[in-house]
Amino acid sequence: MARAIVNPELCQGHTLCNFAAPDVFHLRDEDGHAYVAVDGDLSPEQLEQARQAELGCPERAITVEE
Amino acid sequence: MASDDRVVVEFDQHSTEYRETYPAKAHELREQCPVVWSSRHDGFWVVTGHDVLSAISKRTDLLSNDHDPDGERNGYQGISIPERGSTRGGFIEMDPPEQSEYRRILNPFLSPAAVKVWDPFVADFTRACIDDVIETGRLDFVDDFANIVPAVLTMAMLGLPLADWEIYCEPAHMQVYTAPDSPNWDRMIDSTMRMVGRLAEYVQIRKTEPRPGMISALLNAKVMDEFLPDDGIIGTVTLLIGGGFDTTTSLLAGALDWLDARPDERPKLVDDSRYLDLATEEFLRHFTPAQGGGRTVTQDCEVEGFEFSAGDRMFLSYAMCNHDPNSFPNPDEIVLDRFPNPHAAFGLGVHRCIGSNLARLDFKYMLREALRRMPDYRIDHSGKEQYESIGTINGFKHLPATFTPGRREGPPLRELMADWQARLDAEPTPENLRAAEGAL
Numbered sequence: 001m002a003r004a005i006v007n008p009e010l011c012q013g014h015t016l017c018n019f020a021a022p023d024v025f026h027l028r029d030e031d032g033h034a035y036v037a038v039d040g041d042l043s044p045e046q047l048e049q050a051r052q053a054e055l056g057c058p059e060r061a062i063t064v065e066e
Numbered sequence: 067m068a069s070d071d072r073v074v075v076e077f078d079q080h081s082t083e084y085r086e087t088y089p090a091k092a093h094e095l096r097e098q099c100p101v102v103w104s105s106r107h108d109g110f111w112v113v114t115g116h117d118v119l120s121a122i123s124k125r126t127d128l129l130s131n132d133h134d135p136d137g138e139r140n141g142y143q144g145i146s147i148p149e150r151g152s153t154r155g156g157f158i159e160m161d162p163p164e165q166s167e168y169r170r171i172l173n174p175f176l177s178p179a180a181v182k183v184w185d186p187f188v189a190d191f192t193r194a195c196i197d198d199v200i201e202t203g204r205l206d207f208v209d210d211f212a213n214i215v216p217a218v219l220t221m222a223m224l225g226l227p228l229a230d231w232e233i234y235c236e237p238a239h240m241q242v243y244t245a246p247d248s249p250n251w252d253r254m255i256d257s258t259m260r261m262v263g264r265l266a267e268y269v270q271i272r273k274t275e276p277r278p279g280m281i282s283a284l285l286n287a288k289v290m291d292e293f294l295p296d297d298g299i300i301g302t303v304t305l306l307i308g309g310g311f312d313t314t315t316s317l318l319a320g321a322l323d324w325l326d327a328r329p330d331e332r333p334k335l336v337d338d339s340r341y342l343d344l345a346t347e348e349f350l351r352h353f354t355p356a357q358g359g360g361r362t363v364t365q366d367c368e369v370e371g372f373e374f375s376a377g378d379r380m381f382l383s384y385a386m387c388n389h390d391p392n393s394f395p396n397p398d399e400i401v402l403d404r405f406p407n408p409h410a411a412f413g414l415g416v417h418r419c420i421g422s423n424l425a426r427l428d429f430k431y432m433l434r435e436a437l438r439r440m441p442d443y444r445i446d447h448s449g450k451e452q453y454e455s456i457g458t459i460n461g462f463k464h465l466p467a468t469f470t471p472g473r474r475e476g477p478p479l480r481e482l483m484a485d486w487q488a489r490l491d492a493e494p495t496p497e498n499l500r501a502a503e504g505a506l
Contacts, residue, residue: 010124012418015178019343031173032423055406058414060120
């Protein structure tokens with residue numbers, strides 16, 4: 001099972017994950033911090049985008065597991 | 067590293083040498099050590115390595131932003147090295163949990179969802195600024211364009227009169243570009259104090275005449291059942307003006323200056339929004355308008371193998387870390403579609419620039435429109451003038467350019483400003499909690 005995790009302790013709302021993987025990472029209205037919007041398995045395309053988001057996160061707040 | 071093993075350098079981020087050698091100077095320091103000790107400004111650590119920055123920026127238990135000029139808590143000197151001003155500079159010179167409370171109040175105005183409502187405002191003012199010069203074939207990208215839209219938008223979001231942007235413009239810029247050893251330092255302090263004085267008056271006015279916007283939100287907010295202190299609100303409003311006025315302006319000027327010699331890059335930035343998204347992050351990384359932040363070490367500690375002592379001053383150089391080749395291959399080259407690009411241009415950790423979403427929105431729209439409507443512009447390098455010091459903000463005082471004249475698309479700026487002021491004035495007035503509770 002492929003899934004993405006945002007560590008809320010580390011996320012500071014840079015929002016770059018949402019640029020890289022708009023279907024996987026949504027941003028909270030109140031402060032722009034990210035949360036994972038996909039329940040269950042990521043599709044192959046989502047997985048690829050989530051990996052890009054992981055690499056691009058300035059706070060290293062994202063983990064992608066397979 | 068034991069403290070007596072420290073690598074000592076003579077580094078001054080406000081110096082002409084740094085301005086003239088940025089970003090190459092970063093490599094000279096980092097190659098000696100990712101954390102060096104500068105003997106200038108009474109001594110301070112300079113973090114130049116991206117990995118160390120990532121690790122240490124999260125440590126609010128070890129680093130403080132606090133500014134306590136009156137020695138009521140710890141005597142810490144805040145985020146400017148050397149210390150600047152005799153008052154606290156809003157929530158960026160506070161630590162959690164106090165800092166978090168201010169951000170909790172302001173975040174709803176600055177989240178990605180919230181800033182989107184300002185799209186039409188940014189579009190209108192960008193259009194009008196260009197219209198006011200489009201028939202002449204000549205403009206100053208700073209004075210006639212990049213200065214105006216972010217500043218007027220900041221006024222609107224604070225709930226201040228839009229036309230007042232001009233009163234704050236010069237003091238806001240002087241505040242960031244004047245070097246501590248400049249003959250203009252005293253003049254800068256005077257102009258800053260006048261700006262703060264005027265803002266303080268408006269904070270008082272908003273107690274009885276609330277307007278939609280961040281000032282009234284700060285005045286209405288309660289933390290632990292208490293209203294926020296006036297000096298915290300005034301410092302925060304001054305901070306939001308500094309952050310709102312100068313940073314997006316500098317990023318735009320840097321990008322337009324770089325694109326001067328690269329006309330082939332311009333059409334793709336206009337037509338391809340994904341490319342513009344990536345390019346925006348790359349301009350942010352390369353120019354790093356807000357170059358870094360000062361901190362005070364709160365306790366003897368070791369981070370990533372480096373030892374620090376309580377009371378040490380430290381400059382987190384976002385700019386130099388953004389040019390660390392270990393994280394960014396060919397760091398001094400601007401690669402518009404660079405990816406991944408986990409830059410630190412908005413800072414890292416809990417002090418991430420609160421206006422980052424607004425900055426991106428503003429920058430992308432303004433750059434695209436400038437390139438669309440003045441596609442053949444050329445910078446007049448004889449009139450180009452960088453900030454005296456880029457140690458606080460890496461920006462330009464003037465960036466004149468010429469282009470093939472075009473046609474207006476709408477009414478002039480003056481008319482637009484009056485229209486928008488009327489629209490904003492017609493918005494419902496927020497409830498005045500202070501009046502309701504007799505706390506005026």
